[in-house]
Every structure is written in structure tokens, then in C-alpha cells.
Amino acid sequence: MKMIKAVVQPGKADALRDALSKVGISGMTMSEVRGFGRQKGHTEVYRGAEYAVDFVPKVEVEIVVEDGQVEGVTEAIISAAKTGKIGDGKLFLYDTDQAVRIRTGETDANALSSEL
Helix, strand or coil, rough: CCCEEEEECCCHHHHHHHHHHHHCCCCCEEEEEEEEECCCCCCEEEEEEEECCCCCEEEEEEEEEEEHHHHHHHHHHHHHHHCCCCCCCEEEEEEEECCCCCCCCCCCHHHHHCCC
């Protein structure tokens, strides 16, 4: 199993959710985060005063998938989030040793399925 973490532009959140649904992902964790990389940040004007915004708003999505789903999921994320400009985001893949559904005690692939 792999955990896939994607940090993307907030405006791409709905497209990302839809793209993941199309490849069979029925659950994910999405958080609003802030950060910067090459994009650095920007300046804004508030009540006539200019100030620097060092951290740019982003959306972080975490999904745990079986090894056979990794390629399709990563391709779906890239196609949904890519604009070709600085600030599109990053994708991280982590090995996941075990998953447990707390309600039933099911583990690994059984814990990932969306069946009731």
C-alpha cells in the first residue's frame, strides 16, 4: 500500500476530487494548508498599506491506495492539478505498512474498500 499526498492549488480541489472519483477513489482526506516554494509568496494591499504574504494557500490531499492503483491515481492527480505554471504543487508517495478500519478492525486492502 502507498500513501499519496498531493499539495495543490485550492482552485483545483473540486477537479481533483472528481478525477479521483473517476479512477475509483471513494475516500480521501483534504486539508487547507499554507506554504511556499518557488512561488515564494506575493504582496497584497490592505487599507492602503502593502504587505507581504509569505505563505500561499494550498490544499493537501491524502489517500491510501493499493500498489496497483498508484499509477492511475498519480496520473489523475497530475492531470487535474496541472496548469503548467509555478505553484501547481507537489506529489509525495510513502510506503504504508498497514491500514486499519477502526469501526470493524478490518486491515489493509479490506480497510480501504468503501463497502459497508
